[in-house]
Amino acid sequence: MDLGLNGRTALVGGASAGLGRACAERLASEGCRLVLWSRGGDALELAAQEIRDAHRVEVTTVSGDATDPATAAKVAVAARKALGKVEIVVLNAGGPPPVESTQTDPAVWRRSFQLLAITPIELTTLLLPSMRARGFGRVVSILSSGIRQPIPELSYSNACRSALAAWLKTISVEVMPDGVTVNGVLPGRLDTKRVASLDLARAERSGTTQEAVRAEYSLGIPAGRYGDPDELAAYVAWLCSDRARYQTGTFVPIDGGSFRALP
């Protein structure tokens, strides 16, 4: 199916690894010109080079730490400079640390809220006016299944991402008449460095192995396994396409069937 993405422009966050990288790869395979954003360094440059080589599309990088209040403006300016116009934004970066839920720390709350709510809100706010003026825009946020069913050791993530989701839902109504859709995806357990490090932390806390933690989680997933990042990226590419123009304000689990309640 032609998604009509050839020649579109996209800014993808957390694009040096994991889910962001998979989304960048998918959008590149559909012919999008890209700006990849993460804290930067060799991994980001390598991702950009590999995507250029594999898909023959223009790929530019910008480095910025999403916990830094100055980053959203810096990334928006760099993306516009590289792409001319930003038609698609995939909101994504790293995740906050796990924590004992009754022992959270105000300083980590502030940092997490900047990372998971303020930076993506500011970035979207900066990019929306030109999307609306052109009559086409796609905002897709990589959230977490924790906004539906809070994950015990991820209080910072559960709460801060819920705030972002509430804002995204609010604006989705306002910008839809201008051809801009706003959606989120809710990964359950997809195979990335972050999930491996969370599994390792849980293993260390409970005196078991990372493999045992993974096996236990897998038992609770109807698909019987962790997801592949591309299984999320394929859906993100769909949300970015013209064909998904009637879909907005949705938050769809990509979790192998783990979420058991009705939507």
Ligand SMILES: NC(=O)c1ccc[n+]([C@@H]2O[C@H](COP(=O)([O-])OP(=O)(O)OC[C@H]3O[C@@H](n4cnc5c(N)ncnc54)[C@H](OP(=O)(O)O)[C@@H]3O)[C@@H](O)[C@H]2O)c1
């Ligand atoms: N994988 C899952 O199943 C899953 C489930 C639920 C939620 N999530 C969430 O989805 C997001 C992506 O997860 P992932 O599994 O793909 O993680 P990952 O493999 O660790 O990749 C994270 C990406 O974000 C970048 N990044 C990290 N901290 C950043 C920061 N402060 N500012 C800007 N970029 C930053 C990293 O690159 P640099 O190191 O170059 O900055 C990397 O490109 C995270 O927020 C995660 O919590 C993932």
